[in-house]
Amino acid sequence: MPQSASAPRAPVHRGAAATGGVTGPGSGAPGAGELLQLLRDGRPRTRAELARLTGLARSTVNIRVDALLASGLLAPSGRAASTGGRPPTRFVFNPQARVVVGADLGATHANVALTDLTGQPLSEVAERVDISAGPITVLDWVVATIRRLLDEADxxxxxxxxxGIGLPGPVEHSSGRPMRPPIMPGWDGYDVPGHVRHHWDVPVLVDNDVNLMALGEHVMAHPEVDHLLFVKVATGIGAGIISGRRLLRGAVGAAGDLGHVVVPHASDVLCTCGNTGCLEAVASGHAIIKHLTAAGVPAMTNRDVVALVCNGNTPATQAVHQAGRTIGEILATCVSLLNPELVVIGGSLAQAGESLIAGVREVVYGRSLPLATAHLQIVPATTGIQVGVIGAATMAIQHALAADRVDEVIASASSPPITADG
Known part of the structure; x- marks a missing residue:
């Protein structure tokens, strides 16, 4: 792995999260973390350019750049054109300095990836894993898979x-504990971070899988968009909300739970959550499969439904289109309320082509406020099956590379070791 200085590098983070910046005497290079945020755009810059951009004294920039070089988070990147004398060296963010893990756990699948500090997967494992097997079984598989990926990558x-870990149910993000997840028996209140940190003393962050899909799609496919609504349509239905370039989780992590919003014309349909009339009960993959089976059309999985639509099966195409219209009824309210620039439809059923999205567009554009839809785009997800692990890795990266945490680590690395003499 490339290093930019001969001094031993400092780990970016160890143990619990930092709670504030480091600015006191002997803190190494206070403000180096803020300088790193500027450099994370991947553009090489010289010390003089950094001084001009930040308004800092050249001596201060030198201290911060040297600290980031020693940590490995910054690396030399050639030389700028000379204006007289020796050409100055450019420096660039080094995403290969460390790695993070992103884990995307669904109802019946699990993807785990080792990524660099931009969220780009370096290696990945995808297997069929049943979330209903319980937290110990599933998380032990995750731990074993992480160990395997680390070993293979040396x-x-x-x-x-x-x-970062994504789960297919409501999560209290501050604690990382699932909260009454409808399809996850035995997971309610389970200490997911504690289970994983028993093996590695690093930050473990947990969130709802759709939130992380929204984060992954935003970072990889639509980084220029400030306001985005990601809707997953699969075995269940949920949404992730990006507003002002920030992921909105709500008071207890329940924001975006579209699947259990009541659809007025379906009040007699029982949902897995115990209520009736939920959107998930009438427009999810499970609901479409149930409808097709009753009509004599063989379908057992979402993949079967997608294959039927792609092969031109009329009942399947009509059922998926109607599901899109029903989802659109709920999204019309969301669009008027949140005013996103972009609605992205993802999940396994989005692979059915235009049938689902056309139904969504039809209703949203017809029922939402004209001001809200004037420039609104409704598009399919483009990041693919990696979107969940990329989002989970991005969540971990944002935590590890936050300015105050980088400052804390640089400060601890520059402090003299404690000896027996004190």
Missing amino acids: KDIEDLVGI
């Missing part, structure tokens, strides 16, 4: 700076 604990 990485050790000092290379790993965080783990």
Whole structure:
């Protein structure tokens, strides 16, 4: 792994999250973390350019750049054109300095990826895993898979700076504990971060899988968009909300739970959550399969439904289109309320082509406020099956590379070791 300085590098993060910046005497390079935020855009810059951009004294920039070089988070990147004398060196963010893990756990699948510090997957494992097997079984599989990926990539604990995990149910993000998840028996209140941190003393962050899909799609496919609504249509239905370039989770992590919003014309349909009339009960993959089976059309999985639509099966195409219209009824309200620039439709049923999205567009554009839809685009997701692990990795990266946390680590690395003499 490339390093930019001969001094031993500092780990980016160890243990619990920092709670504030480091600015006191002997803190190494206070403000180096803020400088790193500027450089994370991947554009090489000289020390003089950084001084001009930040308004800092050249001596201050030198201290911060040197600290980031020693940590490995910054690397030399050639030389700028000379204006007289020796050409100045440019420096660039080094995403290969460390690795993070992103884990996307669905109802019946699990993807785990080792990524660099931009969220780009370096290696990945995808297997069929049943979330209903319970937290111990599933998380032990996750731990074993992470260990395998680290071993295969020849990485050790000092290379790993965080783990992000997405779960298919409501999550209290502050604690990482699932909260009454409808399809996850035995998971309610389980200490997911604690289970994983028993094996690695690094930050473990947990969130709802759709939130992380929204984060992954935003970062990889639509980084220029400030306001985005990601809707997953699969075995269940949910949404992730990006507003002002920030993921909105709500008071207890329940924001975006579209699947259990009541559809007025379906008041007699029982949902897995115990209520009746939920959107998920009438427009999810499970609901479409149930409808097709009753009509004599063989379909057992969402993949079967997608195959039927792609092969021109009329009942399947009509059922998926109607599901899109029903979802559009709920999204019309969301669009008027949240005013996103972009609605992205993802999940396994989005692979059915235009049938689903056409139904969504039809209703949203017809029922939402004209001001809200004047420039609104409704598009299919483009990141693919990796969107969940990329989002989970991005969550871990944002935590590990936050300015105050980088400052804390640089400060701890520059402090003299404690000896027996004190």
